[in-house]
Amino acid sequence: MVTAPASLGLSWFARPAARAWTCPPAPADVASFHRALPGYAPTLLVELPSLAAELGAGRLFVKDESSRLGLPAFKILGASWGVHRALCDHYGLPPGGPLVRPRDLPGRSSVRLVTATDGNHGRAVAAMARMLGLAADVYVPHGVHPAAVAAIKEEDAGVTEVPAPYDEAVRLAADVAASDPSALLVQDTAWPGYERVPQWIVDGYSTLFTEIDEQLAAADAAPAGLVAVPAGVGSLAQAAVTHYRAGRTAPTVLCVEPDAAPCVLTSLHHDRPVTVETGSTTMAGLNCATPSSLAWPFLRSGVDAAVAVTDAATARAARDLAALDVPAGPCGAASLAGARAALTPRHRPALAPEHRGTIVLLSTEGSTANPVRS
Known part of the structure; x- marks a missing residue:
């Protein structure tokens, strides 16, 4: 540092x-x-x-x-395309075409979207999850206004408030997603080994x-x-x-x-x-x-x-x-x-x-x- x-x-x-x-x-x-x-x-x-x-x-x-x-x-622009492409990748579907809706894929297991946010990205991912009938878990660092946290919850997402800076919330979300085969990490920052989404x-x-x-x-x-x-x-x-x-x-x-x-x-x-x-x-x-x-x-x-x-x-x-x-x-x-x-x-x-x-x-x-x- x-x-x-x-x-x-x-x-x-x-x-x-x-x-x-x-x-x-x-x-x-x-x-x-x-x-x-x-x-x-x-x-x-x-x-x-x-x-x-x-x-x-x-x-x-x-x-x-x-x-x-x-x-x-603006974050919903990235979250919508990112979730769509991540779901295509997860289910082995071609990336073209309309938004992937897992409930319209018979016999396919559902997924849970996971992300960390300092406000707008997490709400956008949560909104996409609600639109698609998926669960979402959002990790929020300290310093985010309670109204922004409440807005994420209003999208029916689970929220975990992390008593640490943003980078730590990102690490925690990544660790949680890596430990759960049903979880799909949709993060708007990259690190070596995590760059496609x-x-x-x-x-x-x-x-x-x-x-x-x-x-x-x-x-x-x-x-x-x-x-x-x-x-x-x-x-x-x-x-x-x-x-x-x-x-x-x-x-x-x-x-x-x-x-x-x-x-x-x-x-x-x-x-x-x-x-x-x-x-x-x-x-x-x-x-x-x-x-x-x-x-x-x-x-x-x-x-x-x-x-x-x-x-x-x-x-x-x-x-x-x-x-x-x-x-x-x-x-x-x-x-x-x-x-x-x-x-x-x-x-x-x-x-x-x-x-x-x-x-x-x-x-x-x-x-x-x-x-x-x-």
Whole structure:
């Protein structure tokens, strides 16, 4: 475990050459899978001219994930595709086609979904389990708001609260799943030996970026020149890198983390994945100590800027977004706080010049997803 650079005043990282790196795109069938789910609709891409003027951009948009398939965060995109692919793999079925429903497979034994979460992923897995008539067990670390825990329970999942940080909850969930042949671990972070399911979850997030491209084109806007992505273990950032390093445009991909848990920023500074000692933060969904082993090669090669932000900066960003009718929780508002920190005279030269055209902020959760403790 290492000391986080943010605690040493090193709250910024830039490697502009990363935007020249390329990689293959996400699977093409993910978006069509999501479109076939009950209740699917693209989330809003909200234009905010006042923030564009503040940040010196021609146009600025916020991808508002406060209502995604009935849940207040983007995580259901990864959970739905990840659960579907994991069930296909478990039952030996081809991955194409509609959502696998075990109750429609006569003679096949049922499974129990297991995961750890700091809020939104666990609720999404629990929601998928309820939709499919499966049991789910969710392990929750300390620091998650009681309302977020209650929301997981309302999805009829079993919840085990772990008096330890997120990484320990992940280890416990993995151990429990490994000891039970009926359990299927659906975790959104990876480690050596466990990378297929996390990759499917990352692939599921690609729909969010496909929607952004379509919505920007419909708004007659230039392609994104800067995309601010809240980063926990780095899975959503991996999806962003995959999308924007496989296309014809190469925007700045800006990772934003709490200064209490900047595992991606610290790893970028050390040029290797490291574990940091985490502290307390209102950004509960980003309070992660170790980057996903699956995400790290993409983050190292394709992220060209990263910044750590304070709870105070995120609280201000959440208030400002709320005043503009965008209901962002602390993790969602982190993208605005990060863009404000990055778009300064000192840091701006490291960003792709296209950021002065179009900025996209990912507001990954609504204000009800992980409420701030009073």
